[in-house]
């Protein structure tokens with residue numbers, strides 16, 4: 081079964097949800113991860129990855145890490161960031177936003193590894209379950225996830241404020257996993273992002289694995305405003 085991804089980026093301005101509601105949602109989704117674990121048996125250290133994924137993604141919903149790092153107002157999505165910088169910086173920022181949109185339009189997740197609109201594991205996104213209610217809160221949850229996974233991987237891996245040493249290690253990791261020339265080979269990298277991550281008790285895509293890896297690599301390298 082081939083899933084088709086809409087190529088357009090949503091143009092509506094997202095509603096801002098109050099912080100206390102967001103934290104409540106975060107707890108609910110962490111609990112969803114716990115329930116999934118009870119259904120499918122112990123996942124060992126992999127479960128820690130999943131709880132980490134949910135809590136890290138939650139931190140960046142509707143926030144722009146570029147502006148967080150610069151100390152600017154960061155209450156907007158990364159691919160809408162209005163910060164342009166000057167000269168070469170401006171071109172690099174635009175190129176990174178273009179890359180996010182290109183990846184979003186092209187990635188094809190292996191069946192059952194992701195809720196296609198947002199990329200999160202199907203058992204984590206509350207819209208990923210076929211029993212899901214479609215309340216405004218639930219849809220907002222999925223929209224929030226959409227703003228984080230690909231933009232954050234783009235920012236951390238290739239963005240203008242990337243840590244050169246982390247990026248170098250990331251490219252080595254990708255090459256060791258079969259992505260030929262990951263720095264320039266977008267097609268190969270996008271194909272890899274959509275694959276099922278091996279060895280995970282809960283199905284998820286390689287994109288989520290790269291998000292987890294990059295977040296851990298950056299841990300302690302940046303001040304956290306959360």
Ligand SMILES: [Zn+2]
Pocket residue numbers: 144145146147154156157158160161162163
């Ligand atoms: Zn910004």
Ligand SMILES: [Zn+2]
Pocket residue numbers: 209210211
């Ligand atoms: Zn079900």
Ligand SMILES: [Zn+2]
Pocket residue numbers: 195196197198199200205206207208221222223225
């Ligand atoms: Zn979703």
